[in-house]
Amino acid sequence: MEQEAHSVVFEPSGRGKAQCPPNPNFPKGVKVDVSDGLIACTKELPYPAPECGAWIVRCAACGMSVAVTAAGRPDDPVNVTMPCKLGREANQITK
Numbered sequence: 001m002e003q004e005a006h007s008v009v010f011e012p013s014g015r016g017k018a019q020c021p022p023n024p025n026f027p028k029g030v031k032v033d034v035s036d037g038l039i040a041c042t043k044e045l046p047y048p049a050p051e052c053g054a055w056i057v058r059c060a061a062c063g064m065s066v067a068v069t070a071a072g073r074p075d076d077p078v079n080v081t082m083p084c085k086l087g088r089e090a091n092q093i094t095k
């Protein structure tokens with residue numbers, strides 16, 4: 001198994017728990033794709049988030065980083081597909 005190049009850090013917004021109800025259309029979370037058609041990796045995120053804030057995903061291999069907002073609700077992101085030179089899981093992405 002290749003070593004995991006992507007790190008995930010949660011940065012709380014300071015607002016605490018979400019005040020609004022979750023989007024009922026996404027009871028099992030959402031898949032975030034910011035790859036814009038580029039070679040990409042998909043990174044699983046801890047789900048749901050502990051509170052309002054953002055997951056900061058960084059790739060040690062190519063230096064790419066993205067921020068994915070979350071709110072500690074059922075409609076939080078479950079994974080993020082981000083541009084990455086490694087393209088490790090590009091073949092698994094179905095669009």
Ligand SMILES: [Zn+2]
Pocket residue numbers: 005006040041059084085086087088
């Ligand atoms: Zn990658």
Ligand SMILES: [Zn+2]
Pocket residue numbers: 005059060061062063064083084085086
């Ligand atoms: Zn990368």
